Amino acid sequence: MPDATRTNNMPDEPGVPDVSVIIGAYEAMPYLIQCLESVDAQTIGAERLEIIAVDDGSTDGTGAYLEEFAARTAIPTQVIRQANSGGPSGPRNVGLKLARGRYVFFLDADDYLGEEALERMVAMGDRAGTDVVLGKIVGVNRGAPKSMWKETVERADLYTSNIKFTLSAQKLFRRDLLLRLGMSFDETLKTGEDALFTMEAYLRGDGVSVVADYPCYYLVGRDDGKHATKSGTYVLRFDSARALTKLIATHVPPGPERDVLMVRPFVVTLLPQFGPSMLRQSEEVRRRKMELGAPLMRDYWTPGLARRLKVQERLRLACVAEGRLDLLLDILQFMKDKKEPEAVRKGVRGHYHLTYPHLGEPGGLPDSAYEVVVPERVKGGKTQRPEPQSPAMFMRRLKRKARRVARTVLSTPRRAR
Incomplete structure (x- = not known):
């Protein structure tokens, strides 16, 4: 459970933000700097956002930097500092419980957003009425999925499209869907928990949209090799x-x-x-x-x-x-x-x-x-x-094979048969 919470700039009776950006952070420096700057620079505007950042027991200054950022940003921001939970599910679930936005977006502390990402994704979700919106992912110093970004689609078909091959958590989810279904990340899984969460949203939600004409999410390969997906047996x-x-x-x-x-x-x-x-x-x-x-x-x-x-x-x-x-x-x-x-x-x-x-x-x-x-x-x-x-064609091939067999039989001496 969280042992300390700092809240900045949270009105007594605020309006509902469009997006709650949930950031789970563990030993995230210096990557966290660009991550937070990318949220601060979102064209959707600070008044339409909130940030919920969970420091999962870091020892490298991650928590202190989150609090420093919360003190100066115009975006309403909560910083939660807790003992290490052992995986990304715990911090995401903590953030999900505190979220108030119409949508939630799970942003990894190693990665960062394109400036127009949230504005474009919210517009798509509102226009299409879908429960999940995928924004184009670009790899930085690492590979990233590509096959599902060929075109922007208001409602993608799960069975005929390639959206099934991007099941990371870094997507825009309608919070009402998550509340209605009681969805959360499985904390017993130490890898693949995001795939389980996202596939359930695909299967049980009301449609999936794809924003493919703008790089929304930059997936960063860490120089220290500590990316979560590379760990575990x-x-x-x-x-x-x-x-x-x-x-x-x-x-x-x-x-x-x-x-x-x-x-x-x-x-x-x-x-x-x-x-x-x-x-x-x-x-x-x-x-x-x-x-x-x-x-x-x-x-x-x-x-x-x-x-x-x-x-x-x-x-x-x-x-x-x-x-x-x-x-x-x-x-x-x-x-x-x-x-x-x-x-x-x-x-x-x-x-x-x-x-x-x-x-x-x-x-x-x-x-x-x-x-x-x-x-x-x-x-x-x-x-x-x-x-x-x-x-x-099949019958012609069958007849040719039958003729070859017949020729072989006829050419074989009777005693050899």
């Missing part, structure tokens, strides 16, 4: 994947729509645990990862989900589903050696398959695990696409 990643898959399954019935959403936890959260770095890990860690992954594969891995993935993604997860650590290690070695698969035709329908290890071998994975079903990069840098076939 592999077990925490499985906890995150388990929570997110369960949430999706709770709100979306089995079928194509669930499969679409399951791509996010399987590819972004789970799959990296079964990457080439696994080759350097001990046998104990390898087997533990297979054990942790098995229940997720049993409960949520479906043919529909598998066919939404690239071959190497599908193969690795299929190995986990089948408990085939031996095959998985061979595939990972192929990837580590930077070998490139070729595309070959297989089966009656002549579909393209990629020549990853053990294709067509007895006792291996079925050929369908190697089939090209989404565009793939193959040997020589060529993009191989799945080849749609009409019934007529």
Whole structure:
């Protein structure tokens, strides 16, 4: 619980601000300086904002700087100083309980906003009547998601757009939604808590908007490498994947729509645990990862989900589903050696398959695990696409194969048969 609170510039009977900016800060200096300056410079105006900043037990002067900023800014600001909570969820939940704004925005103390960010995002939320607004994210000294910023959209479709691949907390949320659903960040999760929170808002809220024509949020890579998403053990990643898959399954019935959403936890959260770095890990860690992954594969891995993935993604997860650590290690070695698969035709329908290890071998994975079903990069840098076939094309291919078989039989001496 907070042990001290400082309030600056808070009227006795204030009007409701448009946005409550919630900043959880831990050992945030000197990045906090630019973060707070970016809020102070927002074109929406100080009278339409409030800041709730929670110093989560910092020892580097973060708390003192927050109080100094609160004393001079025109934005109504509360500073809460508390013992370290062990993760970002606690400070965000403290700020959420104190927030009064129509919207809340969770701003990490390492990052900063574009000057027009909140003005543009609030205008979008009010115009579209949506409960969540995504502002374009730009990476600074680190990567950032890109595929969902192709165009500004008043109401994005969760299933056909790529918004499912940006589940960080740095978005504008309508506070009424969070109050109505009793939403908060899961403090038992030490990573992936923001993905769980945001996906629930996507699923249960009234629409999601995208502001893609202006850089709203600058995601900063810290020089000291202390960014929260880089910390924690592999077990925490499985906890995150388990929570997110369960949430999706709770709100979306089995079928194509669930499969679409399951791509996010399987590819972004789970799959990296079964990457080439696994080759350097001990046998104990390898087997533990297979054990942790098995229940997720049993409960949520479906043919529909598998066919939404690239071959190497599908193969690795299929190995986990089948408990085939031996095959998985061979595939990972192929990837580590930077070998490139070729595309070959297989089966009656002549579909393209990629020549990853053990294709067509007895006792291996079925050929369908190697089939090209989404565009793939193959040997020589060529993009191989799945080849749609009409019934007529299929029949012609079948007849050609039958003729080849007949010629082989007729040319074989009777005694050899």
